[in-house]
Amino acid sequence: MSTGSNEMPRREGAFEREPARRVFAGEIRECRYQFKDGEDEKSPTFVLLPTGERCNRIFLVGTLTEKTRQGEQNIFYRGRVVDPTGTFFVMAGSYQPEAMQQLAKIETPAFVAVIGKPSLYQKPDGAVMVSVRVESITTVDKDTRDLWVLDTAGRTLDRIDTFRSDTTPDVAKTKEQYPAMDPAVFHRMAYDALAQIKM
Amino acid sequence: MDFSEAAERISRKFSKDGQTADPKRIEGKLRRLVQEFGVQPSEAERSVTNELAKEYNMPLPGSAGSVGKTGGGTAEKKIAEASPGEWVTFEGKVVALSTPASPALAQSGIIADESGAIRFVAWAKANAPAMTEGSWYRIESAVVDEYKGVANLKIHSGTSIKEIGEDRALIPAPIAIKDLHPGIGGVRAKVVQEWDASHERMLQSGLLGDETGTIKFVIWKEPGREKLAVGGVYNIFYAQVDEFNGRLSLNLNGATILQEEADIPVSGGEGVFTGAIVHIAPGSGIIKRCPVEGCNRALSRQNYCPVHEIQPKFVYDLRIKGWLDNGEKTHSILLQRDAVESLTGIGLAAAQEIAENNPLGMDEVFLQMRDKVLGRYITCKGREIDNRVLVNSCELKKFETADHTKLLNRAGGAV
Numbered sequence: 001m002s003t004g005s006n007e008m009p010r011r012e013g014a015f016e017r018e019p020a021r022r023v024f025a026g027e028i029r030e031c032r033y034q035f036k037d038g039e040d041e042k043s044p045t046f047v048l049l050p051t052g053e054r055c056n057r058i059f060l061v062g063t064l065t066e067k068t069r070q071g072e073q074n075i076f077y078r079g080r081v082v083d084p085t086g087t088f089f090v091m092a093g094s095y096q097p098e099a100m101q102q103l104a105k106i107e108t109p110a111f112v113a114v115i116g117k118p119s120l121y122q123k124p125d126g127a128v129m130v131s132v133r134v135e136s137i138t139t140v141d142k143d144t145r146d147l148w149v150l151d152t153a154g155r156t157l158d159r160i161d162t163f164r165s166d167t168t169p170d171v172a173k174t175k176e177q178y179p180a181m182d183p184a185v186f187h188r189m190a191y192d193a194l195a196q197i198k199m
Numbered sequence: 200m201d202f203s204e205a206a207e208r209i210s211r212k213f214s215k216d217g218q219t220a221d222p223k224r225i226e227g228k229l230r231r232l233v234q235e236f237g238v239q240p241s242e243a244e245r246s247v248t249n250e251l252a253k254e255y256n257m258p259l260p261g262s263a264g265s266v267g268k269t270g271g272g273t274a275e276k277k278i279a280e281a282s283p284g285e286w287v288t289f290e291g292k293v294v295a296l297s298t299p300a301s302p303a304l305a306q307s308g309i310i311a312d313e314s315g316a317i318r319f320v321a322w323a324k325a326n327a328p329a330m331t332e333g334s335w336y337r338i339e340s341a342v343v344d345e346y347k348g349v350a351n352l353k354i355h356s357g358t359s360i361k362e363i364g365e366d367r368a369l370i371p372a373p374i375a376i377k378d379l380h381p382g383i384g385g386v387r388a389k390v391v392q393e394w395d396a397s398h399e400r401m402l403q404s405g406l407l408g409d410e411t412g413t414i415k416f417v418i419w420k421e422p423g424r425e426k427l428a429v430g431g432v433y434n435i436f437y438a439q440v441d442e443f444n445g446r447l448s449l450n451l452n453g454a455t456i457l458q459e460e461a462d463i464p465v466s467g468g469e470g471v472f473t474g475a476i477v478h479i480a481p482g483s484g485i486i487k488r489c490p491v492e493g494c495n496r497a498l499s500r501q502n503y504c505p506v507h508e509i510q511p512k513f514v515y516d517l518r519i520k521g522w523l524d525n526g527e528k529t530h531s532i533l534l535q536r537d538a539v540e541s542l543t544g545i546g547l548a549a550a551q552e553i554a555e556n557n558p559l560g561m562d563e564v565f566l567q568m569r570d571k572v573l574g575r576y577i578t579c580k581g582r583e584i585d586n587r588v589l590v591n592s593c594e595l596k597k598f599e600t601a602d603h604t605k606l607l608n609r610a611g612g613a614v
Binding site for chain 1: 475478524525527531569570573575576586596597602606609610611
């Protein structure tokens with residue numbers, strides 16, 4: 001999986017879009033390692049999830065609680081999207097004009113669905129942050145949010161199962177990069193997120 | 200003969216494949232064959248190896264490499280067991296002959312036994328006797344190699360061919376379409392679609408289906424070849440299964456085709472896909488189509504058809520192109536008018552009204568539809584072709600308490 005794109009150049013017909021992984025804010029917050037797959041300038045960048053899978057794109061649904069417009073020449077928007085486990089930091093700049101217009105229009109608070117690319121950056125004080133560069137953001141209803149929590153809990157548990165039973169290259173990399181990480185934390189997180197949805 | 204050494208050699212072949220073959224036991228068998236039955240040592244080694252292979256129910260280990268040791272004999276096997284790099288001896292029936300693609304070849308075609316079929320070529324300089332279609336032959340010491348990713352039998356000057364007088368019954372079992380793999384294969388399938396020929400040498404192309412799936416087929420123009428009837432059910436033997444860009448297709452030119460007076464259920468290739476819509480592509484929403492009969496192409500904003508040029512009397516239509524993502528895999532989806540109307544709640548008339556009266560025109564329809572479906576979970580039914588799902592019907596996924604309970608139980612288990 002990790003070397004696939006190196007061995008076989010992508011052809012037009014064989015193009016596979018990177019799937020959008022389902023990750024809780026509480027997990028994405030723990031990411032500390034990102035890497036490029038391949039040497040090419042256009043090679044995709046991946047953030048390694050502590051549950052043992054790379055992601056280049058994520059899909060998240062939560063409550064947009066805050067948005068701020070920043071910049072003078074280069075306007076960009078920042079927003080906070082809250083899920084049952086924490087907060088995603090999302091941003092859309094002039095390189096994502098469509099996403100920026102979408103974000104600019106939404107009144108907080110609102111349930112939003114976000115498709116975007118996570119990346120790590122370091123704050124001046126040295127702390128590592130994960131922010132999500134928005135590809136698109138739309139307002140959705142509560143049902144969609146609840147479906148996303150189920151979906152994300154299921155996918156998180158799937159990753160933990162793989163992490164515990166299998167040694168994929170990504171799992172090996174995760175054990176190397178996050179030696180102190182205990183997947184039980186994310187198992188618990190998935191349970192707590194599910195428990196917050198009213199029966 | 201050094202029995203223990205030979206026994207070690209055999210044992211190693213199997214242990215390589217994860218089996219434990221006791222060298223003591225092998226040595227005993229060899230001794231018995233050679234000393235008690237006067238078998239040639241090389242022949243003894245071969246037969247013990249075969250016996251063990253049968254016992255472990257596995258293909259002969261390294262049989263290509265063992266040729267030298269066993270004194271030039273090649274393993275007798277069934278066609279389905281032959282893999283590239285091996286020397287083989289078998290009995291089979293020539294089920295098809297085709298025009299050789301090169302003057303270096305004397306003959307080419309397909310030879311079959313009850314286990315399967317394989318393409319063969321006979322080199323012109325092999326001076327092999329010409330084989331006739333429909334006859335059985337014993338072929339000794341031919342070589343299996345790989346040509347374009349498919350196993351292929353080479354008849355060379357060291358190959359001996361003997362005709363077998365009797366005609367044995369040979370009825371190959373059809374293979375389920377989803378189980379086909381590159382090589383030679385037969386199916387019992389229905390012609391579910393016929394496509395426009397994309398090449399002047401092409402007689403017919405389309406889609407064949409059975410209960411398990413669908414596959415593209417092609418017939419090239421050749422004397423004696425006839426088109427298949429759409430909706431007809433056919434038993435197709437010895438078709439060539441090709442692979443291109445990871446997708447299989449059937450070339451029926453060398454195949455034996457028998458129509459059947461029956462109807463079979465076809466899966467329709469229809470799959471169910473659930474996920475979130477993560478992208479709506481440009482060209483979605485309301486579009487204009489070329490009104491020329493049989494064209495129906497999408498027009499540009501200037502009402503320009505790539506074939507029929509400016510068409511002011513266009514026809515409006517709705518569609519959504521996008522990506523459906525389940526977190527593991529992303530499918531391109533294409534929704535036609537009915538599916539778009541039911542998913543967005545915007546009918547064609549309403550969309551046309553917006554397109555003609557809103558200052559943003561057609562863009563406004565795109566934006567309204569995008570805001571209604573992007574980021575939503577939907578379940579689509581449709582046919583998958585080339586990682587693109589042509590959606591026949593779709594609906595928004597609903598929150599099911601049962602799913603919630605199941606996940607809670609799963610997550611509540613051992614933490």
